[in-house]
Amino acid sequence: MSSSQSPTRNKVAAQAALRRQRPTTARGPRFGVVGSVLFHGLIFAAALFTFHRNFETPEDSHVVPVDLVTIANQTNVTAQAPPTPPTPEKMDIPPSPPTPPPEPEMQDVEPAPIPPVPKFDVAKEKPPPEDTKPVPPKKQQQDDFNALLNKLTTPDKPVKTAKAGPRVIQGVGAGNMMTADIADALRGQIYRCWSPPTGAPDARDLIVDYDLSLNPDGTVSRLQMTPGTAAAATGSAYTRAAAEAASRAIYECQPYRLPQDRYSLWREINPLRFDPRQMMEP
């Protein structure tokens, strides 16, 4: 009989075996909940990180720390009271000095021809530009001056600024709204050092863009004219003067006082644009 088991018994045994393979009713729900939580958590996390900006409403992110308010006040003062009055500023005529400078004495030469303007030997030699070969001098005087230029003794150039800070990525999720006050603060600090050459006939010649890297202490880490801009490409004397005036301003006004906790937002400024057109309008 052992070889001839009843179909019913076989079916029961098969069902029992099948039951052994399936989770028991006690284990099934526990694993499902954990898995479900994990599964949904992962989906939520993925969605949170993937669609991060969509979730971040301005109200959520616009945490206003105390230092931010301080900066806002500073910059507002600057913005509301620009130093340049709308009308052309007049320099006060200096009062007469206690002892007025003697007026030059006139040589009373009656209809006298003025001696011919003497000729000058003028040797002009600029230091060779970095990227061009110096033009060979044509005159002996220029030879002399080249020799003079070559005699320049260059001491060790002092390190002007500290090393660049580490590239810390923080402030994830900060948008432009969070940087407007920083831009204002920087603008408000640079403007007092910036004295652009406003004499150019075409004010557009005076617009210059810089790439500026700042150290955490607010000092300049790296400064260069933004490559590819019109100002960097042109060789106009006006543009060069404008670029140098902007560079002087950047160095003179350092270190910049900006919120330390948001260094990542002001570590790189690109472009830092100097545009004096508003100042030149009558």
Add this chain to the structure above:
Amino acid sequence: MKRFLILCAALAALLVGALPASTPAWAALQVDVNQGNVQPLPIAIPDFIPGGPNDAQSGVNIAGVVRADLERSGLFRPLDQHGFTEHVTNINAVPGFPNWRAINAQGLVTGQVTQQPDGRLRVDFRLWDVYGESQMLGLQFFTTPENWRRIAHMVSDAIYERITGEKGYFDTRIVFISENGPAIKRVKRLAIMDEDGANPIFLTRGDYMVLTPRFNPTAQMIAYMSYIGAKPRIYLFDIETGKQEMLGNFPNMTFSPRFSPDGNQVALTLETAGNSDIYLMDLRTRAIRRLTTDPAIDTAPSFSPDGRQIAFESDRGSSKQIYVMNVDGSGQRRISFGAGENGTPVWSPRGDLLAFTKQQGSHFTIGVMHPDGSGERMITNGYHDEGPTWAPNGRVLMFTREAPGGRGAQIWSVDVTGRNERRVLTPGDASDPAWSPLIQ
């Protein structure tokens, strides 16, 4: 189970993959600076180093003139030497920039004067960018010792041009009318001096009245109006030879001369039968051509720097206003529509502006406007300012200023921005300045 783990792994991968994308791309801060603080550039100009035992005074003199030139421009502020912490003893050594930054110098000029064995003076100088820690300019000049002032002006011009991007104007001269004597019997003489007021010389004796002197483009010739023989006529004065000649022999009075930019023509006003009109005279052929025919008074012509147009004043519209026409007399059009009466237009050497005199009641002021009449603004605020003349770089103007009550005329200068108004020192009263081009 296995499928579930694969799904979790995929989700984790998606999560990790999404991380960099979810971090905002490194967006550098963008800042626009569009307001500045226009201030004179602090510049240190120590006395030039004497190259030999007899050169000390020359070094002091030249540096002194350079400091005065740059200070007068209003764009530089030479620092007091007493505050210097570094004594420059070698023009060939790179300066200690931190020492100059410490006294807030942004520019530094080091120079040396050396008398050569042949008697000439050698002047070397370098201009340094204190913050950029680099040499911006290095030049050397040779001249006879008595020309040290011109060398100093050339040094000033070079520094001015390198820093501002504009040509300098210190190595120039001013021709003007020197006035002396009581009001009822003024003696007016043609005189000339350096731009800084040095070396003033009379060119005429004072027997007859002279007015409105004008330089030609080479600064070797002056055209002016004189009352020789009680008739106002235009004369030419050659500075090199001292010779003068009447420009054309017209039966009536001629006045208000102005050279064309190439120096070959003179625009002038000729009065015939009570009507003043503008004419053009070719100096080579002395041929004359009439440009205006209006019955009103047309006068005070001034060429555009390209020589194609002439600005002038006319009262054809019932009040004195500024007009512009082509050099052949065509296309006459009014450009001034501001308040009051506007006259004596003078085209800037740069071409971008016209300076003019505005009269409102008894009040005269100097203004500028674009050649199309736009952008009018007044740049002086005296009681009686008139007769503007441009520096060759188109950046500075001189003009005549009279105080109320006719207490004597003075020459003043002002930046085209309206800043830096200051008196030009002259021997006695002076009026009608005309600025020379840069001396060649």
